[in-house]
Amino acid sequence: MVEEEGFRRYVAHIILWIGIAIVAFPVYIAIIASTQDNALIANGQMSLLPGGHFFEVYYQTIFVGTSGSTREPVGNMMLNSLVMALAIAIGKIAISIISAYAIVYFRFPFRMPIFWIIFITLMLPVEVRIYPTYKIVADLHMLDSYAGLSLPLIASATATLLFRQFFMTVPDELLEASRIDGAGPVRFFWDTLLPLSRTNMAALFVILFILGWNQYLWPLLITTRDDMQTIQVGIRKMITTTDALTEWPIVMATAVLAMLPPVFVVVVMQKLFVRGLVETEK
Amino acid sequence: MANVTLRNVRKTYLGGFEAIKGVNVDVADGQFCVLVGPSGCGKSTLLRMVAGLETVTGGEIDIGGRVVNQVEPADRDIAMVFQNYALYPHMSVYNNMAYGLRNRGMAEAEIKTRVEEAARVLELTSMLERKPRQLSGGQRQRVAMGRAIVRQPKVFLFDEPLSNLDAKLRIAMRVEIRKLQRRLNTTSIYVTHDQLEAMTLADVLVVMNGGQVEQVGNPLAIYEKPATTFVASFIGAPPMNLMSIRQDEITSQLGDGRASEAGILGIRPEDFVITDQTPVGGIALPLTVEAIERVGAETFIYGARAHDEQRIAANPGELPPGEVIVRIPGTEAPAIGEKIRVAAVQAKLHLFSSDGRTRIEI
Numbered sequence: 001m002v003e004e005e006g007f008r009r010y011v012a013h014i015i016l017w018i019g020i021a022i023v024a025f026p027v028y029i030a031i032i033a034s035t036q037d038n039a040l041i042a043n044g045q046m047s048l049l050p051g052g053h054f055f056e057v058y059y060q061t062i063f064v065g066t067s068g069s070t071r072e073p074v075g076n077m078m079l080n081s082l083v084m085a086l087a088i089a090i091g092k093i094a095i096s097i098i099s100a101y102a103i104v105y106f107r108f109p110f111r112m113p114i115f116w117i118i119f120i121t122l123m124l125p126v127e128v129r130i131y132p133t134y135k136i137v138a139d140l141h142m143l144d145s146y147a148g149l150s151l152p153l154i155a156s157a158t159a160t161l162l163f164r165q166f167f168m169t170v171p172d173e174l175l176e177a178s179r180i181d182g183a184g185p186v187r188f189f190w191d192t193l194l195p196l197s198r199t200n201m202a203a204l205f206v207i208l209f210i211l212g213w214n215q216y217l218w219p220l221l222i223t224t225r226d227d228m229q230t231i232q233v234g235i236r237k238m239i240t241t242t243d244a245l246t247e248w249p250i251v252m253a254t255a256v257l258a259m260l261p262p263v264f265v266v267v268v269m270q271k272l273f274v275r276g277l278v279e280t281e282k
Numbered sequence: 283m284a285n286v287t288l289r290n291v292r293k294t295y296l297g298g299f300e301a302i303k304g305v306n307v308d309v310a311d312g313q314f315c316v317l318v319g320p321s322g323c324g325k326s327t328l329l330r331m332v333a334g335l336e337t338v339t340g341g342e343i344d345i346g347g348r349v350v351n352q353v354e355p356a357d358r359d360i361a362m363v364f365q366n367y368a369l370y371p372h373m374s375v376y377n378n379m380a381y382g383l384r385n386r387g388m389a390e391a392e393i394k395t396r397v398e399e400a401a402r403v404l405e406l407t408s409m410l411e412r413k414p415r416q417l418s419g420g421q422r423q424r425v426a427m428g429r430a431i432v433r434q435p436k437v438f439l440f441d442e443p444l445s446n447l448d449a450k451l452r453i454a455m456r457v458e459i460r461k462l463q464r465r466l467n468t469t470s471i472y473v474t475h476d477q478l479e480a481m482t483l484a485d486v487l488v489v490m491n492g493g494q495v496e497q498v499g500n501p502l503a504i505y506e507k508p509a510t511t512f513v514a515s516f517i518g519a520p521p522m523n524l525m526s527i528r529q530d531e532i533t534s535q536l537g538d539g540r541a542s543e544a545g546i547l548g549i550r551p552e553d554f555v556i557t558d559q560t561p562v563g564g565i566a567l568p569l570t571v572e573a574i575e576r577v578g579a580e581t582f583i584y585g586a587r588a589h590d591e592q593r594i595a596a597n598p599g600e601l602p603p604g605e606v607i608v609r610i611p612g613t614e615a616p617a618i619g620e621k622i623r624v625a626a627v628q629a630k631l632h633l634f635s636s637d638g639r640t641r642i643e644i
Binding site: 180182 | 330
């Protein structure tokens with residue numbers, strides 16, 4: 001840390017505080033709005049101090065939902081989102097660490113072409129291949145299911161590449177020592193490679209969980225039943241109402257709730273996450 | 283306990299590059315064999331072939347009477363110490379040593395006994411719970427040794443195990459390794475590019491160059507009678523002085539017979555004495571001192587021979603120009619620029635054919 005003296009230090013701190021305020025104020029507004037009465041917000045008379053409807057609003061949000069006709073409790077939406085995000089994060093890590101292991105440590109026919117095919121899929125995100133993917137998922141009768149929500153998003157070139165790069169930095173002698181120590185391919189993977197990849201997996205988990213949690217387009221397309229809605233899609237639906245006032249306190253409460261799991265994951269995994277990004281010792 | 287026999291072992295890579303061109307080596311039970319040679323000579327490849335980490339494309343590798351060409355490394359009953367130690371970074375010292383035993387399904391109690399015994403021998407007892415990153419280089423090296431010892435294998439393989447240590451520690455560990463090997467009496471093959479390590483450790487020294495064995499034998503025998511100019515210049519520090527010689531000179535000095543076939547004369551720096559005499563049958567050289575290196579117990583003199591010097595001296599047996607290194611005990615040395623005369627007796631002369639591939643006995 002650079003220690004600045006007197007005036008310059010205050011200037012630096014003021015700039016930082018302004019930055020924090022810019023980032024934090026909308027979040028603060030969301031939290032405040034979620035405790036207010038909807039009529040006040042609709043009149044534009046919302047106070048900047050917490051209102052008295054905290055428990056009432058959050059109870060309704062989590063267990064009941066909006067008063068519209070297609071209402072769905074946000075608790076259920078969160079469960080859907082959580083299942084999807086976890087399935088995507090864990091599935092991606094599992095698939096890509098295994099495929100990276102195959103590509104780095106085994107010599108098999110068409111190894112490089114296979115690697116390049118995986119690599120090329122980087123250029124084909126969900127949005128680009130959305131029609132064929134939708135067709136496949138529909139043909140497999142996976143619409144409105146957790147499998148349909150998560151499976152198409154699991155295959156991951158990025159994570160495979162990341163693990164490949166990491167495996168290539170693991171000294172060959174470790175593999176050789178394992179071979180001499182009588183560890184076969186599965187043992188080496190399980191006993192040596194996996195523990196060494198721990199911090200990488202943690203960092204990847206944080207990124208992928210948030211990525212999965214924030215999915216919007218794909219869940220919007222393949223879920224038609226309200227009880228399969230994810231929270232990101234749900235918020236959007238709450239805002240557009242045809243013949244009634246938008247229930248802003250509930251929308252804001254939903255936004256606050258949608259923020260919690262990613263924040264929780266980041267806070268819990270922060271240490272591992274940073275280590276995974278900077279650690280060099282092997 | 284086992285012999286290791288390499289019969290016409292070859293290694294040709296897919297591209298056609300021949301790394302090992304037919305090597306025959308026989309290491310008797312309990313012997314310490316050192317493979318030495320410059321980098322790229324194939325010594326590490328050969329060791330890794332014995333370990334089973336490289337395939338063998340020709341010939342046979344025989345450990346304890348069993349041809350192991352197709353046997354997995356784990357089933358060859360060998361243990362290997364790697365240059366970078368290759369310790370499992372996430373395992374404690376104890377687990378590093380125990381891992382190979384657990385994979386073999388050994389009982390935990392037996393593992394504990396063996397690991398603790400190895401730790402005691404290697405003075406690692408207080409560090410068993412630490413992770414490799416908490417250890418110094420020398421300690422990591424000892425853990426790597428421990429991992430090999432607990433296996434109680436037929437053969438130890440060492441791949442330049444000391445080259446990552448500092449000079450002082452390297453000497454200490456060198457002695458440790460030798461003592462340990464004597465005590466365990468396990469056949470060992472050790473790869474190094476350091477000729478001093480090679481000389482001090484080996485029962486059998488194998489000097490390699492370009493994928494071939496140049497000479498096999500007792501280290502002192504190799505030092506005293508190098509078979510080729512390559513061995514002559516590789517074994518011994520500073521290296522042997524090699525000079526091309528003219529037939530008329532050498533025969534006049536050394537008599538006829540086989541000496542007439544010689545094209546290269548070698549004299550070790552330590553075999554010179556500064557003297558005005560020319561020993562009978564020996565050789566004398568006039569030199570101009572160009573540089574002096576004093577290392578305490580001994581002094582190296584770098585001298586140049588020149589045409590006019592030679593004419594002035596006009597002694598029989600004088601050699602064409604070039605640089606000569608002379609090693610003398612103590613710190614007394616001539617000044618730079620001074621002209622001196624050095625001589626070596628006949629018994630200390632090494633003669634080689636002109637291509638350097640054959641040694642000629644006088």
